[in-house]
């Protein structure tokens with residue numbers, strides 16, 4: 001399915017990113033949610049991520065959402081779209097650490113401000129939704145050799161995942177091998193999307209055994225169907241088979257140009273839009 005034109009004011013709790021097997025739109029929640037996208041190489045993790053970024057593009061442009069990207073593979077996956085990102089770290093060292101520290105600082109600041117005032121953050125230009133995208137979350141920690149940095153990265157990720165949702169900090173993470181240690185964190189992702197996986201056991205690791213028993217046969221998704229996945233929400237046994245939109249390189253160039261974030265109006269997120277790691 002080709003990528004449709006995004007709606008002008010996307011609903012951040014029902015973002016249209018593909019189709020369900022019953023023909024209805026595949027709507028996913030971005031505000032107040034963390035999303036985990038798991039899949040073998042070439043299964044379509046980048047495609048799912050770009051379907052989400054494309055759909056929320058107008059909100060990025062309007063300053064209601066800021067996207068901060070960590071691409072530990074050296075910027076390979078997301079470099080082409082960097083104009084869309086307010087922050088972009090493509091190392092496994094200082095830039096990544098700084099980005100995570102800054103995201104955590106925003107979280108703590110918002111938690112202070114919202115305490116006793118509101119139970120759920122509402123994105124605004126003054127206080128945008130912060131979407132932290134991590135490509136290959138397992139390699140983020142696996143490639144870091146410095147033990148101190150690694151421990152801090154894990155601690156910061158844990159903080160974002162446990163306390164981010166109510167204060168408008170969402171994490172969208174991709175992973176190729178769900179058996180890696182870091183996926184101790186997977187319970188903290190309410191929305192889990194499992195694309196083609198290489199081993200039968202991996203679907204249960206991502207979606208839970210009950211979902212696997214209810215037909216999430218990720219290892220049987222053919223190579224010829226990238227973007228096809230099973231989705232489980234909130235640990236439910238119910239799974240839905242879906243297919244993400246097909247996002248071409250031209251789409252990525254078009255989206256990144258059309259929906260650049262505003263340079264000013266950083267609201268509560270402070271700092272420079274095009275930081276040293278951009």
Ligand SMILES: Nc1ncnc2c1ncn2[C@@H]1O[C@H](COP(=O)(O)OP(=O)(O)OP(=O)(O)O)[C@@H](O)[C@H]1O
Nearest residue numbers: 039040041042043044045046047226227244245246
């Ligand atoms: N929904 C889709 N429909 C059709 N083709 C798709 C879809 N999603 C991805 N593809 C195609 O499948 C290929 C692999 O997709 P993608 O790069 O997103 O996979 P990946 O899981 O991110 O791979 P890697 O782990 O190697 O980075 C690409 O050529 C892409 O254009």
